[in-house]
Amino acid sequence: VNETSQPIELLVGIDRESPRTLGAQIEDQLRAAIREGRLAPGARVPSTRDLARQLGISRRVAVDAYAQLAAEGYLALRQGARPEVAATGPPLERTPPPAPPASANGAPRLRHDFRPSVPDVSAFPRAAWLKALREAVNEIADADLAYADPCGVDALREALADYLGRVRGVVADPARVIVTSGYSQGLGLVCRALASTGATTVAIEDPSNPEQRDIAVRGGLTPTRLPVDEQGARADELRADAVVLTPAHQHPTGVVLSSERRAALIANPAIKIEDDYDAEYRYDRAAVGALQGLDPERVVYAGSTSKTLAPALRLGWLVVPAHLHDAIANEKRLADIGTARIEQLALARFLERGELDRHLRRMRARYRARRDALVEALHEHLPDAEIKGIAAGLHATVELPSGDEAEIARRAREARIGLNTLADYETAAPHPPTLVLGYAQQSEPAIRAGVKALAAALRT
Ligand SMILES: Cc1ncc(COP(=O)(O)O)c(C=O)c1O
Numbered sequence: 001v002n003e004t005s006q007p008i009e010l011l012v013g014i015d016r017e018s019p020r021t022l023g024a025q026i027e028d029q030l031r032a033a034i035r036e037g038r039l040a041p042g043a044r045v046p047s048t049r050d051l052a053r054q055l056g057i058s059r060r061v062a063v064d065a066y067a068q069l070a071a072e073g074y075l076a077l078r079q080g081a082r083p084e085v086a087a088t089g090p091p092l093e094r095t096p097p098p099a100p101p102a103s104a105n106g107a108p109r110l111r112h113d114f115r116p117s118v119p120d121v122s123a124f125p126r127a128a129w130l131k132a133l134r135e136a137v138n139e140i141a142d143a144d145l146a147y148a149d150p151c152g153v154d155a156l157r158e159a160l161a162d163y164l165g166r167v168r169g170v171v172a173d174p175a176r177v178i179v180t181s182g183y184s185q186g187l188g189l190v191c192r193a194l195a196s197t198g199a200t201t202v203a204i205e206d207p208s209n210p211e212q213r214d215i216a217v218r219g220g221l222t223p224t225r226l227p228v229d230e231q232g233a234r235a236d237e238l239r240a241d242a243v244v245l246t247p248a249h250q251h252p253t254g255v256v257l258s259s260e261r262r263a264a265l266i267a268n269p270a271i272k273i274e275d276d277y278d279a280e281y282r283y284d285r286a287a288v289g290a291l292q293g294l295d296p297e298r299v300v301y302a303g304s305t306s307k308t309l310a311p312a313l314r315l316g317w318l319v320v321p322a323h324l325h326d327a328i329a330n331e332k333r334l335a336d337i338g339t340a341r342i343e344q345l346a347l348a349r350f351l352e353r354g355e356l357d358r359h360l361r362r363m364r365a366r367y368r369a370r371r372d373a374l375v376e377a378l379h380e381h382l383p384d385a386e387i388k389g390i391a392a393g394l395h396a397t398v399e400l401p402s403g404d405e406a407e408i409a410r411r412a413r414e415a416r417i418g419l420n421t422l423a424d425y426e427t428a429a430p431h432p433p434t435l436v437l438g439y440a441q442q443s444e445p446a447i448r449a450g451v452k453a454l455a456a457a458l459r460t
Contacts, residue, residue: 007050022057026065034074035090043085071131112450114419116395116438124310128355136345150338151329152179155348160317163351169289171296172319179339182316183304190300191219193327199241207425232257235264242271247291248279252425252436254389272299278307278393280360283368285391297321373444377451394440405433415457
């Protein structure tokens with residue numbers, strides 16, 4: 001059937017004053033019509049040429065909008081055939097998520113959510129990911145559907161080597177990339193590999209995420225503490241076989257490792273495990289390259305998609321020194337025979353097409369605005385607080401001039417305000433009462449309201 005032989009009309013309008021692009025407006029209306037059943041599975045829709053004519057827009061806009069809807073599973077497009085609504089009906093992934101239960105873990109629902117460590121997952125690029133995933137399913141070779149290299153799919157290791165070299169200054173040969181199911185798995189693999197080659201101790205920054213100590217112990221290493229000050233990890237106190245570091249943005253203090261400390265750490269023979277967890281988010285300071293770029297044979301570089309896309313993906317990577325490669329690859333093989341390969345290929349396509357760059361550009365602007373809203377609101381409602389670590393990342397540390405940290409945490413809990421305090425990060429060091437506030441997950445008005453509520457809760 002000729003695509004244009006019988007024009008059909010469709011009730012789609014466009015508003016040239018709207019901030020939404022013309023293509024997005026067409027997509028929105030067609031999605032809604034299909035979801036609401038106004039356009040049934042199999043129903044014909046106008047050809048792109050007819051739609052462009054009806055709306056007085058360029059055909060390109062219509063073609064792109066249809067391609068997007070097809071990628072999401074709403075439309076079926078076949079060469080030479082009329083476009084129609086997909087026979088399977090609206091895709092499930094667009095179903096609005098159910099409201100969170102009143103109590104997910106027995107705790108009351110939060111009124112204000114400043115919990116750090118999670119990006120704005122509501123902005124997960126569903127359409128672009130779905131497109132990459134469809135491509136991956138279509139393209140994956142039969143051999144790749146069987147058991148294959150536990151270190152990962154070649155296409156992803158190549159795409160990661162390119163991306164990390166370009167964006168983070170990592171010296172990355174694809175042969176040194178090991179795909180993991182996230183940073184946490186990667187850390188465990190490295191600890192076990194180090195233990196198998198004779199290491200006994202690993203220094204962990206104080207403060208830092210508490211799970212790391214447990215992971216190190218499970219990995220057969222004894223964790224020791226490495227204090228952090230305003231220049232970052234105290235290199236002069238490092239006396240362990242290995243050390244876990246967050247050089248670009250210390251977690252959680254937000255301190256950037258100074259160049260003197262970088263040099264001192266590089267001079268120390270310990271194996272450095274670099275957790276580059278949120279370095280893509282930088283707002284008002286120059287890029288800080290990865291430590292790995294200075295000494296690729298003694299630094300294990302680790303990253304994941306948990307801060308850039310969503311923790312649910314469980315996709316991460318290691319770039320490893322040559323002498324540790326086989327030991328770490330062996331641990332990966334014993335752990336799970338390799339990370340899910342279709343998802344790996346999807347991430348490769350996503351990176352190759354520049355989708356991650358595009359997503360990060362959008363998210364950086366969003367997070368910067370949220371960070372600014374947080375800082376402004378803190379200045380207004382808690383003017384004596386000292387705000388730190390805000391040049392990068394997705395959270396701020398806020399030192400209060402007085403008060404008891406445990407009592408402050410209790411009051412925040414009572415007011416149903418989700419946040420962390422420094423005590424949540426396994427610190428042995430004396431410190432002023434300090435809040436760790438994530439700003440990624442709430443809109444600017446919600447951030448302002450949350451800070452106001454927090455200040456009120458602290459005053460009572
Ligand atoms: C300091 C730090 N590193 C890494 C990660 C990412 O861990 P994963 O990739 O296992 O989700 C997180 C997540 O919260 C984190 O806070």
